Amino acid sequence: MKSFLYDESETATIIYNNGFTNGYDKRELLLYAKYLRHVLGYKDVKIKKKLIEFCSKDSSFNEVIERKHIKFCVKNSKVKLFTRTSILITREEINRAKKLKNFVAQKVYLSLLLIAKRNRYNSVSIKLFTEIKRISGVNCTTIELGSILHLLYKAKLIYPTANEKNNFIDGYNKILDIDFEGEAEISINSDRDLFNFSKIYEKYCGGYLIYCEVCKKEMIRKGSAHRLCEEHFLEKEKFRKRSARI
Ligand SMILES: [Zn+2]
Numbered sequence: 001m002k003s004f005l006y007d008e009s010e011t012a013t014i015i016y017n018n019g020f021t022n023g024y025d026k027r028e029l030l031l032y033a034k035y036l037r038h039v040l041g042y043k044d045v046k047i048k049k050k051l052i053e054f055c056s057k058d059s060s061f062n063e064v065i066e067r068k069h070i071k072f073c074v075k076n077s078k079v080k081l082f083t084r085t086s087i088l089i090t091r092e093e094i095n096r097a098k099k100l101k102n103f104v105a106q107k108v109y110l111s112l113l114l115i116a117k118r119n120r121y122n123s124v125s126i127k128l129f130t131e132i133k134r135i136s137g138v139n140c141t142t143i144e145l146g147s148i149l150h151l152l153y154k155a156k157l158i159y160p161t162a163n164e165k166n167n168f169i170d171g172y173n174k175i176l177d178i179d180f181e182g183e184a185e186i187s188i189n190s191d192r193d194l195f196n197f198s199k200i201y202e203k204y205c206g207g208y209l210i211y212c213e214v215c216k217k218e219m220i221r222k223g224s225a226h227r228l229c230e231e232h233f234l235e236k237e238k239f240r241k242r243s244a245r246i
Helices: 008-018 026-039 044-056 067-076 091-098 103-119 129-136 142-154 191-195 197-205 230-245
Strands: 087-089 123-125 158-165 168-175 186-188 209-211 218-220
Touching: 008 026, 026 044, 026 067, 044 067, 087 103, 091 103, 103 123, 103 129, 103 142, 103 168, 103 197, 103 209, 129 142, 129 191, 129 197, 142 158, 186 197, 191 197
Parallel strands: none
Antiparallel strands: 087 186, 123 168, 158 168, 209 218
């Protein structure tokens, strides 16, 4: 699991020494290229040669298909290796999450934003189930998490792109709106904050949010049987008493 204080040079060193984490990966390849340029001081021609050599160790790599990406890595490796020390969630992002009217799905969505922002991408690898579960504090199976992600997709918050290669599913959940610079409504500044995000968000909301089963009104959960807003609870009680009399 990557730590919050995301240090590209640390990750790049691991890739340089151990190879790809899970087989050929475009993002990891860029980090490798940055390592060659900034740590070893290689220039374009040597970087390109080394990248092809490095990738060729992976059987799923195809030099012809990936030619464009190799070129991209050589060019973009000029950007320095960075370290990230804080990430923010904006008010608009929280408002967008709250439209889901499902507290667990909100936490998962915001966790995806945090992971993406930490790594400075607008998408999150579909392989990061454990990390998403840990940051969102959601205790569920991978299949259940998959159905939460489907909710986000239906709400037009994310767009999944997956492909199958050698019986191995790979891909990303692209986040459709992401603000890297805006004003912080919630700010995360350490590993501890990141893995406590579920509690931080709950505190921010004033408690565990639930939505009335009838009118979808937002409420703070008062107990496990709490499912209706006051109005609809009274209505149900009235109906129950009337039915009891008949
Ligand atoms: Zn209601």
